[in-house]
Amino acid sequence: MYKLLFTQVIARFVDAETAHHTTMRGLRAIQKAGAAPLIRKVLAPRDPALTVRAFGLEFSGPLGLAAGFDKDAVAYEALGAFGFSHVEIGTVTGQAQPGNPKPRSWRLPPDRAVINRMGFNNEGSAAAAARLRKRRPGTIVGVNIGKTKLVPEAEAAADYVTSTERLAPYADYLVVNVSSPNTPGLRDLQAVEHLRPLLTAVREAADRVTRHRVPLLVKIAPDLADDDVDAVADLALELGLDGIIATNTTIGREGLASDPELVKETGGLSGAPLKERSVQVLRRLRARTGDRLVLISVGGIETADDVWERLRAGATLVQGYTGMIYGGPLWASRLNRDLSRRLRGSAYRTVADLAGGSRSTS
Secondary structure, X not given: OHHHHHHHXXXXXXXXXXXXXXXXXXXXXXXXXXXXXXXXXXXXOOXXXXXXXXXOEEEOOOEEEOOOOOOOOOOHHHHHHOOOOEEEEEEXXXXXXXXXXXXXXXXXXXXXXXXXXXXXXXXXXXXXXXXXXXXXXXXXXXXXXXXXXXXXXXXXXXXXXXXXXXXXXHOOEEEEEOXXXXXXXXXXXXXXXXXXXXXXXXXXXXXXXXXXXXXXXEEEOOOOOHHHHHHHHHHHHHHOOOEEEEOOOEOOOOOOOOOHHHHOOOOXXXXXXXXXXXXXXXXXXXXXXXXXXXXXXXXXXXXXXXXXXXXXXXXXXXXXXXXXXHHOOOHHHHHHHHHHHXXXXXXXXXXXXXXXXXXXXX
């Protein structure tokens, strides 16, 4: 039914950002009404075989929601109830900002993809912290932080530190996002000579404002050259990071079947076209880091088979976003059920038996 609704109504008559805002209003209403626990009882993964242990936490399954959906920490509890084992909020910046001019998001149904150049539109880290301060148990929440657009590169570390000081006390894990293509100059921070002092400053700030050690990860782009992927992996090990999220959206447009006018839009491409490169980066990272880091694989996750492939390739956890846009509100729950069935028909008893599934830095 959702597929019919999407193809005949949503994709034809509702632009991508309007659809997102409508969805968020519904999720906020669910959360405000206190209905999330009831939905969780029906849709959350209940199969113990799906349990993943990482960062000293117990995830009910390997599938989480990637950053970008709940930018301001307004609906993470409701989103978690729909079958995600964790929800990564953000990207949050030190200062509130409106993002890029509209239109700034487009669906590409023939490619099962989305292009966006949102530009980190969010209410700022102070607003997100005020909401997360009221968190209730039930949903594992990662916090993804990025650079405020107006902040010059020379002051980027201080901007990230501001967000860290506000948000680290309420995060189950913290992610430094240096890989969005929609903030000018941001990807330059992936270069090791810039990334080392940035990550060091964030780590020190997180340790300063929390009573416990908050796991710290960095999120990288699929467009990095292999040597640069290796360099980030080596830096993560050198600095004692807890993990890497791979990958963000791509600026590549190869092999797309959608309307050429849409394909020409600038911004980050997400969805099925990222699948191959995302797996390549994941395999390279695992080969480089062994079992010393938690790797979260993102990009082109659509089915339980995709989740299976990422776990076998070395992922500890996986995340989706575009897959839910095309799969509907029951997408995560359906993938969890399919993954449980695949486990029962395999030589593995649990997700933790798959390579990468039980890795933890705790």
